Amino acid sequence: MSSIFNYTTDMNQESKNFTRTISPIIISVFAIYLCVGVTLGTIPSLVKNELHYSSLIVGAVIGIQFIATLLTRAYAGKIADTKGAKTGNHRGVIMAMFTGLIYLASVLLQDNHLLALGTLFLARIFHGISESLAITGALTWGIGLVGHQKSGKVMTWNGIAMYAGIALGAPMAMYLQSALGISYVFIVMVILSALSWLCTIRLPNLPVDTAHQRTPFYKVIRKISDQGLALAFSSIGFACISSFIALFFTEKSWIHPSLAFLTFGGFYILTRIFFSSFPDKYGGYKVAVVSFIIEITGQLLISFSTSETMAIVGCSLTGIGFSLVFPALGVLAIQKVSPKMRGTALGAYAAFFDVSLGLAGPIAGIIAGRYGYQSIYFFGAVSAVLSIIILTVKNKK
Secondary structure, three states: OOHHHHHHHHHHHHHHHHHHHHHHHHHHHHHHHHHHHHHHHHHHHHHHHHHHHHHHHHHHHHHHHHHHHHHHHHHHHHHHHHOHHHHHHHHHHHHHHHHHHHHHHHOOOOOOHHHHHHHHHHHHHHHHHHOOOOOOOOOOHHHHOOHHHHHHHHHHHHHHHHHHHHHHHHHHHHHHHHHOOHHHHHHHHHHHHHHHHHHOOOOOOOOOOOOOOOOOOOHHHHHHHHHHHHHHHHOOHHHHHHHHHHHHHHHOOOOHHHHHHHHHHHHHHHHHHHOOOOOHHOHHHHHHHHHHHHHHHHHHHHHHHOOOOHHHHHHHHHHHHHHHHHHHHHHHHHOOOHHHHHHHHHHHHHHHHHHHHHHHHHHHHHHHHHHHHHHHHHHHHHHHHHHHHHHHHHHHO
């Protein structure tokens, strides 16, 4: 009886230690992704309604951030592995502060539509680089501080912070824009970035081995390509919701676009909270396949929705389905490399996510221009089907 009590006590203490160690990083990530969320809630309407550009340009402005993130993933992983995860994370957070000022400049220049658009593109590029450094550093930092055996849990809670930030940031931006004006949205972004930096200032950096022979980035990508490709195709549904759901609701004259963001993010978070142990317990492959099926159902509901309620339910199911994809596949991915290459592996794995978001915005914009906003969610469903096929074929091999 006493052994059971001691075991329970040890487990509770271990959980408290994990929470105490990882909480500052999770709060920091949440603040950074609130910044991502406020831009997603603001930029589509700014480009479409204030600068009067097409849906294709909306997709390009949204997507270029993820392309910039993609192109700097190797650099971010290298910084985390050779300079320390804290260094990489803080470089990204400080860059996010300056990015907020560039966004603010684009608003002040909006009377000159072309100049404002160019400044927005510049801001999105800087935002992408800052996100790459911040999140790669945060993931590597968290796993290094608590141990690789808890890597799935670290990725799960980082994901909760990421998508909670996106889900809350978008409606927060809409409220700030309507109540105070769009300039205040980007002032808040600067403040949030500063708070993100302050949260982790006292945490120790990770030791680095400068003598370690690094595996080339392209070889790391090759090792984790099956998980990466499955992640990329499954992320398209998320990209379609984040970039176009507000415009889709406007096209349909539905009055609660913020609920689409909130339900997606809310169910995403709840799924991670209650089922965070599933990838370790049942295996990444099984969890990923079930998640894809749920995501497909959600995307099809949005695609064929005849009411606002039906579309919101589709967003909810997409959030549930997409929730465990990243940790389920990520645990499998980092098992393929040595601990000293963990930052590079996480950077390579996340690069597939960036490719997906970078390409999905413009492609979805083209589809929306020809067939309407509703059609892009059928595109998201087909993409998730491809994720199942890729993962199943690779798993059989």
